[in-house]
Amino acid sequence: MLATMRPERADAARNRAKVLEAAAAIFAAKDPRAVTMDDIAKAAGVGRGTLYRRYPDVASIAVALLDEHEQRLQHDLLQGPPPLGPGAPPAERLAAFYAAMVDLLEAHGDLALATEVGGRRFEIGAYGFWRAHVMSLLREAEIATPEALADALLAPLAPDVFAHQRAQGLSPSAIKSALARLAAVLSRP
Amino acid sequence: MLATMRPERADAARNRAKVLEAAAAIFAAKDPRAVTMDDIAKAAGVGRGTLYRRYPDVASIAVALLDEHEQRLQHDLLQGPPPLGPGAPPAERLAAFYAAMVDLLEAHGDLALATEVGGRRFEIGAYGFWRAHVMSLLREAEIATPEALADALLAPLAPDVFAHQRAQGLSPSAIKSALARLAAVLSRP
DNA sequence: ATCAAAGCGGACACGATGTCCACTTACTTG
DNA sequence: CAAGTAAGTGGACATCGTGTCCGCTTTGAT
Structure with missing residues (x-):
């Protein structure tokens, strides 16, 4: 019923x-x-x-606030125009995703940090969504065992990593460049 | 005096x-x-x-315990035989470093996790050492702006990331493979 | 044997958590 | 519109972890 x-x-x-x-x-x-x-x-x-x-806790309030802002990006990844959305080669899509996430962290890094309290960042929030996206890119790039690589590629987007980089004086664009280079692992064998 | x-x-x-x-x-x-x-x-x-x-806190006790185990690796990175130590090309050295860190996390992941409480994992423990090592590899590989990339390359070694991967059923060797692929960013542009 | 200081440990005050329940408020129904 | 009821509210309470403080004990040098 x-x-x-x-x-x-x-x-x-x-x-x-x-x-x-x-x-x-x-x-x-x-x-x-x-x-x-x-x-x-x-x-x-x-x-x-x-x-x-x-x-149930502070983190979930931050998640509620962050979700609003993540919705647009999630939509664009699925149905937006390339290189964020489908159509571009996987490496370029990953780089575009990285850049978009940096913008999101730059705008709402405080909320992102707040979602990390308690240390269970993999269970709450949108981590599952991002991971699924990266996994699909890895499969499209015909990478043999994508599971472990997906988590590794997402790790640099952890809020505390970004916060640490910004605190060191690194600019958002410098961070994007570094991540763009990372995204190249999807290009060649 | x-x-x-x-x-x-x-x-x-x-x-x-x-x-x-x-x-x-x-x-x-x-x-x-x-x-x-x-x-x-x-x-x-x-x-x-x-x-x-x-x-001063639990984390520092875990750091004290972890330090013992990290000493050997730190020594090998500086003076050990290739590919861990000097002599091998940067990409291979990075891959070897990744593999060694995975072994270390596998053996002492509990201590590594304990160092993360409070969320200041960049200030305590050996993070500075690992970062300096990766930075030197990046410079050797003649990468333009290594700062942001160094943090990104270290992010997948965060204790909670490793713990999450293991909890998902990923084997240490699967994780090493994924990281080896990551390390290839140091090879050829 | 004596003594100063290094070390010890438990009591304390504080702050955050999560639960519980008597009370209030908004909607529904006759 | 009056009255009933279920949802919603808010603060008191019990519990737990933190970090500090200070009187007591142990150590080792004289």
């Missing part, structure tokens, strides 16, 4: 909005890895219990 | 040994990321204050 999911109540919707808005501000304002459930509850003007009703 | 560092007192040395031994056992026994200062103090039979006297 299908659950005919009742629509969200008005006050619930109002609070969800307040929470997300406040959370976005806080992640931007202070070290995203140090943000606490209490910080967000206080800033949003709701009780902690209300927060826990929808989100 | 040079500090003529007095030698470590007998009871201090005894306790240091007890602590390291107990810590090694605990990191191996339970989730290394969940190990607490208290766990180690209890197991070692010392007070928490004693622990804090030498180690």
